[in-house]
Amino acid sequence: MSESETQSPDKTPGRIRTITDLAKVAGVSPGTVSRALSGNSLVNAKTREKIELIAREHGFRPNQMASRLRRQKTGVIGVAIPLGHDVRQQISDTFFMTLLGYLADELTEKGYDLMLRRVIPAQDEDWLDRFIGSGMVDGVIVIGQSDQFDRIEDVADGYLPMVVWGNHQEGQRHCVVGSDNRLGGKLAAEKLIASGATSLAFLGDTQPIEFAARFAGAREVAEKMGVPIRALPTHLSPDRTSKEIADHLIRIDANVDGIFAATDTVAVACLKELRNRDVEVPEQVKIVGFDDLPIANQTVPPLTTVRQDIAAGAKGLVDLLLRRLTGDDTESLVLPPHLIVRETT
Amino acid sequence: MSESETQSPDKTPGRIRTITDLAKVAGVSPGTVSRALSGNSLVNAKTREKIELIAREHGFRPNQMASRLRRQKTGVIGVAIPLGHDVRQQISDTFFMTLLGYLADELTEKGYDLMLRRVIPAQDEDWLDRFIGSGMVDGVIVIGQSDQFDRIEDVADGYLPMVVWGNHQEGQRHCVVGSDNRLGGKLAAEKLIASGATSLAFLGDTQPIEFAARFAGAREVAEKMGVPIRALPTHLSPDRTSKEIADHLIRIDANVDGIFAATDTVAVACLKELRNRDVEVPEQVKIVGFDDLPIANQTVPPLTTVRQDIAAGAKGLVDLLLRRLTGDDTESLVLPPHLIVRETT
DNA sequence: TCTATTTTTGCAAACGATTGCAATTTGTGA
DNA sequence: TCACAAATTGCAATCGTTTGCAAAAATAGA
The missing domain is CATH 3.40.50.2300 (Response regulator)
Structure with missing residues (x-):
């Protein structure tokens, strides 16, 4: 053997490491062991029992790497x-x-x-x-x-x-x-408008196409209903969201009374900033989120949102x-x- | 070949699928290709370049299964x-x-x-x-x-x-x-007591040893300070938490003014139930959570908690x-x- | 008891990459 | 130009399992 020193240090003689070891102990050929362990029917019931017993006793499991190489699939x-x-x-x-x-x-x-x-x-x-x-x-x-x-x-x-x-x-x-993000966006906008909102804002990053579609859906509805809507770019990393939202709120002030947040996470941050500014939700400003994460049900007040299953x-x-x-x-x-x-x- | 019909249907002649295919195209041996692609130094710079070029052109990557089988490690x-x-x-x-x-x-x-x-x-x-x-x-x-x-x-x-x-x-x-969950529990209890709490409750499941340790730490401090503390078993699956907490709150009513929640998730649910019952936080009841999840900073009021890094x-x-x-x-x-x-x- | 089947097994060739050793090529110095 | 060392390359065994085919054993049928 050319690489004998590379061999695993654990060469306990009794140790069953390969299907061949097990075959030797059971007194059969490796092929039979393979068949027995893979639940293949081409093997005598008694032989299989014996093999399975030995396998169990020694905690043997066929090497997946080899198996998968041979079978050409990995699982x-x-x-x-x-x-x-x-x-x-x-x-x-x-x-x-x-x-x-x-x-x-x-x-x-x-x-x-x-x-x-x-x-x-x-x-x-x-x-x-x-x-x-x-x-x-x-x-x-x-x-x-x-x-x-x-x-x-x-x-x-x-x-x-x-x-x-x-x-x-x-x-x-x-x-x-x-x-269907577009449909989700529509649902959100419809609800905001139906609840009395007269000027909408979309809070979120409109770069990713999912979000772009949500905004597009909302805009479609808003335009049809003659309600203005604008997108307020907001990052979704927790550390930046809050500050960006605060800035947005200062800027838009009382001009927006319906907010569609790209995700519940954004909605929650927004809810908090509104409270900081003593804006009443939903009386002064209405909010709809997206996702319906568990947290949506834990906010004060609980968040209206678009659920993804x-x-x-x-x-x-x-x-x-x-x-x-x-x-x-x-x-x-x-x-x-x-x-x-x-x-x- | 004994299993020729099992072969992959995709046998485009030009297709380089194995290191041997590539070797043939490059006019070298498989061993050399292997060495070239593995960044091994024992290969002429020109040969390597040629091999790498072909590999790149054909989008070839060595089969990991085979590699890992041979090297006896999976990565x-x-x-x-x-x-x-x-x-x-x-x-x-x-x-x-x-x-x-x-x-x-x-x-x-x-x-x-x-x-x-x-x-x-x-x-x-x-x-x-x-x-x-x-x-x-x-x-x-x-x-x-x-x-x-x-x-x-x-x-x-x-x-x-x-x-x-x-x-x-x-x-x-x-x-x-x-x-160090025990220490975390101590920190929580100390803070609650320092803030004026005179009767504590631990909200969470005390079965898992992590939580048991948090409770044990809190209890140690509470006992040392002569403050009563009790454990209120609460599941952590979102759907059950709220209801269980509500039940607890009804039962303990005004007897507890300091709550140590096993996790922030529980703390958030608790915060909400307290608000539902018009209990002021922190004036009437103080709360400390555990974990410092992003949400902890978004609650109203923001949650005091024990951070795990x-x-x-x-x-x-x-x-x-x-x-x-x-x-x-x-x-x-x-x-x-x-x-x-x-x-x- | 002796064929003709059917079940079980063993054999050995894959799967595709790695690597020690040996053979070959290249480079160096005299 | 030649001997010798160094740098490259090729050869072939190996990792451990699966599986087509053929041989052997068990069973059935006459």
């Missing part, structure tokens, strides 16, 4: 979170994290493992190709398009098993699951991906958001 | 989140999710991938052995001991590369990183794990929490 789904402009945003973003939790549940249930990778596209040109080409994953779920829409489109043509959480654009080529989203992502894994070229899935009326409107 | 760290009693809790638990985010950052930076697995110990006896023995990970980080303390202890003896986020017990055998925790977990990967039997790391005084005390 792992890669989940990528691209951190676009606002690097610090998503890390604490409850929405994404909750989605991730549900994804983990769904995938586990279907027998897949989840490999998480956070990428900073600005520092890593071909993060997506790298992830896909690594041979470590059977398929990829991308959480959030961020500012990577085009790169994702490029990849989508040549790589089927990929599904993306995000906004759906007419004619796009990659398969996406996400809420996160669990359904996760399920959709996984279902579509699994179908794509079998070769289906699936359509995108757009989920309807729902208005949850509480007490800020 | 993947497993992160397990055991979901104990309160299954639905952690999924949305901002604290754990934020920790996960930081972990992903730290690991990525050190060149490791992160494999996430959520386990329900009640349904899966030997989840930890399975994870470790899968051959898919070089090491394991367990987020939260939940009710699995003993199982983790069992495994720790035979498996070095494991680090756990949680509470440190005198004499335990597994390596843990976590806040999540980023430092993640860094500690990764650093210790990497040292263990090299064979070090590292000590546990206990981080000091800090009292953040805002306006609820």
Whole structure:
């Protein structure tokens, strides 16, 4: 053996480390052991029992690396979170994290493992190709398009098993699951206006297409109803949000009586700033958020918001991906958001 | 070839799929290609350039499965989140999710991938052995001991590369990183009493050892100061918390003027219930939370709380794990929490 | 008892990359 | 120009499991 000294230090003679070791102990061939442990039916019941017993006694489990190399599939789904402009945003973003939790549940249930990778596209040109080409994953779920829409489109043509959480654009080529942000925006604006608001503002970053769509929906309704609306750019990183909102509020003062926040997080910060300035909600200013995070129900007053069904989203992502894994070229899935009326409107 | 029909359908002749394909195109041996791509110095600069060029042109990346099998290491760290009693809790638990985010950052930076697995110990006896023995990970980080303390202890003896986020017990055998919960509890109680509270209550589940330690710390201080303290068991799943807290508040009524909440999430829910009952905070009742989540700064009034340094925790977990990967039997790391005084005390 | 089947097993070739050693090429100095 | 050292490259074994095919064993049928 040419690399004998590289060998693992743990060479306890009794130790069963490979399927061949086990085969020797059981007095059969490695092939038989493999078949027995993989639940394959081509093996005598008694032989299987014996093998399983030995495996259990020695706590043996077949090496997954080897298995996966041979079978040419990994049983792992890669989940990528691209951190676009606002690097610090998503890390604490409850929405994404909750989605991730549900994804983990769904995938586990279907027998897949989840490999998480956070990428900073600005520092890593071909993060997506790298992830896909690594041979470590059977398929990829991308959480959030961020500012990577085009790169994702490029990849989508040549790589089927990929599904993306995000906004759906007419004619796009990659398969996406996400809420109908435009509709959500409409619902929000309609509610604000119906509650008596006469001048609206959208609080949030309109760069990411999800948010852009929310704003677009709201604007459509506002224009139809003859109500003015403006966008007030606001970052979503917790440390900057508050100050930016405060500045906005000072500037707009009493000119706005209906606020549509891009996310609940922004809405909560806004609520607080309004209270600091002794503005009554909803009497003087009405607010609608987006997401319906748990916190939305804990604010004072409780927040009216547009709910995204996160669990359904996760399920959709996984279902579509699994179908794509079998070769289906699936359509995108757009989920309807729902208005949850509480007490800020 | 015995399994020629099993071969990948994508057998475009020009396609470079393996290191051998690339070797053929470049007119060298596979070994040389491997060395060139792995940045190994034993290869002529010109040859390397040529190989790298071809690789780039064809978007070729070495198969990780094969590489890792051969090198006997995976470059993947497993992160397990055991979901104990309160299954639905952690999924949305901002604290754990934020920790996960930081972990992903730290690991990525050190060149490791992160494999996430959520386990329900009640349904899966030997989840930890399975994870470790899968051959898919070089090491394991367990987020939260939940009710699995003993199982983790069992495994720790035979498996070095494991680090756990949680509470440190005198004499335990597994390596843990976590806040000094007892000290945190003391800080909270001291602050409540210093602010004038004369009768304390701990709101939270005292089963998990982290929370038990927080309560124990608070009780130690309370007893020393001659202030009564009681524990009011409260679940941490968002849907149940509110109602349980409401019930508690009705029961204790005016008998308690200082509340120590097991987490900020509970504190926020509590704040809201108090407001519903028109109890003034901090005038009538003082509150201290735990964690210092972003939300703590957004409540009305802003929440006084005990901060856990999540980023430092993640860094500690990764650093210790990497040292263990090299064979070090590292000590546990206990981080000091800090009292953040805002306006609820 | 002796074929003809059906079940079980063993054999050995993959999967694709890495790496010690040996062979080859290149470069150096006399 | 030649001997010798250094730098490159090729060869082939190896990581541990899976699986098509063939051989062996068990069972059935006559």
